[in-house]
Amino acid sequence: MSSEVETSAEYIHHHLQNLTYGHLPDGTWGVAHTAEQAKAMGFWALNLDTLIMSFLLGAIFLLMFRSVAKKAVAGTPNGLQNFCEWAVEFIDTSVRGSFSSKNNMVAPLALTIFFWVFTMNLMDLLPIDYIPSLMTWAGVPFFKVVPSTDPNATFGMAIGVFILVLYYSVKMKGFGGFVGELTLQPFGKWGMPVNFLLEGVNLIAKPISLALRLFGNMYAGEMIFILIALMGGAWAGFTMGGVTLYGSQILLSLGWAIFHILIVTLQAFIFMTLTVVYLDMAHQEHH
């Protein structure tokens, strides 16, 4: 953090601020140094930390699997191939379980979602001060390490899924069929406006719930890590309270991190499964 003593509020704000690149108020392009500057940039700005981290994680995951896929043989697999094959089979079984139509795109999509979200969430387990401190030291004002605590990342994926849902709904049922599905049920053609309202909400709720569920869980988890970290931040010499708080921070961080492993995996799995289920619904005539 900065060299001056910061308040708890500043500490929290610092941790929750993305590294935003955009149009600065003075007319130049650059990185926002305060939350207000970032806000003022409006829509046409990029969160560099989210982009860099998510790209790195996705690339690492894909290159690891690619290295296996390149020399994948039917013979006896070695360690990394074992892991990748296990992952692929796990996703394949899970997709087969909840996706009844035939589409070669869904299983790789599920694999990508699961591992990408999983690795992005996993960044939450890194000690929360290390990378931001390192970045501050290197002259970068903010750096949020966990891309899935940025709604841009989660909504980005959810919109991608939503586009696929719309695409396959229209492709499988025809445009008329899709519109009919939106307007002719559950109350028949006389209840068309009500039907459209209900089904429209139903449809829109899919990407929003996907994105917000992941974002909310990871954001809250991150928040709790920050709050726990604040306890030790109250350190002011070897007083009774200081030592107790410091010890509590270590214990609580450990406990929350262990619990968070579950959340990290679970959220990745939920995002993947729901995507598959939504796509399955898009493929089916009636649901």
Next chain:
Amino acid sequence: MNINATLLAQTIMFALFVWFCMKFVWTPIIAALEARKKQIADGLADAERAKHDLELASKRSVEILREAKEKAGEIVVNGEKRASEIVEEAKTQAKGEGDRIVAGAKAEIDQEVFRAKEQLRTQVSAIALAGAGKILGREIDAKAHNEMLDKLVAEI
């Protein structure tokens, strides 16, 4: 925490990742898995076939063994029969030979007896002549009494 163009960038990145995963990760790994599945299935089928073959072979070997035993028994029986035949033949041959030898010996003995009788007869006639001569006190003319002598010899 602002919604901004990162959203679009993330969506594009997501699409590219999915495309890459589908094209270069999923397909080859699934292909390898399928190939291994097939290999294993083939291997199991081969093992099954081999087991079946083994079963057949062991059945066949038992049959062959039984046949061989039967044949061996037949051969032994034949051999025994042949042996007894040979012995029988040898016996008859030996008996014939013996009979012939016995017959030859008998003939020889007969001949010998005949010869001895002949000799004895001649000697007896000679003794008889000598005795008669002594009794009569004179020489018996062998020529004159030849006829009588011959008669005598024939009588003895």
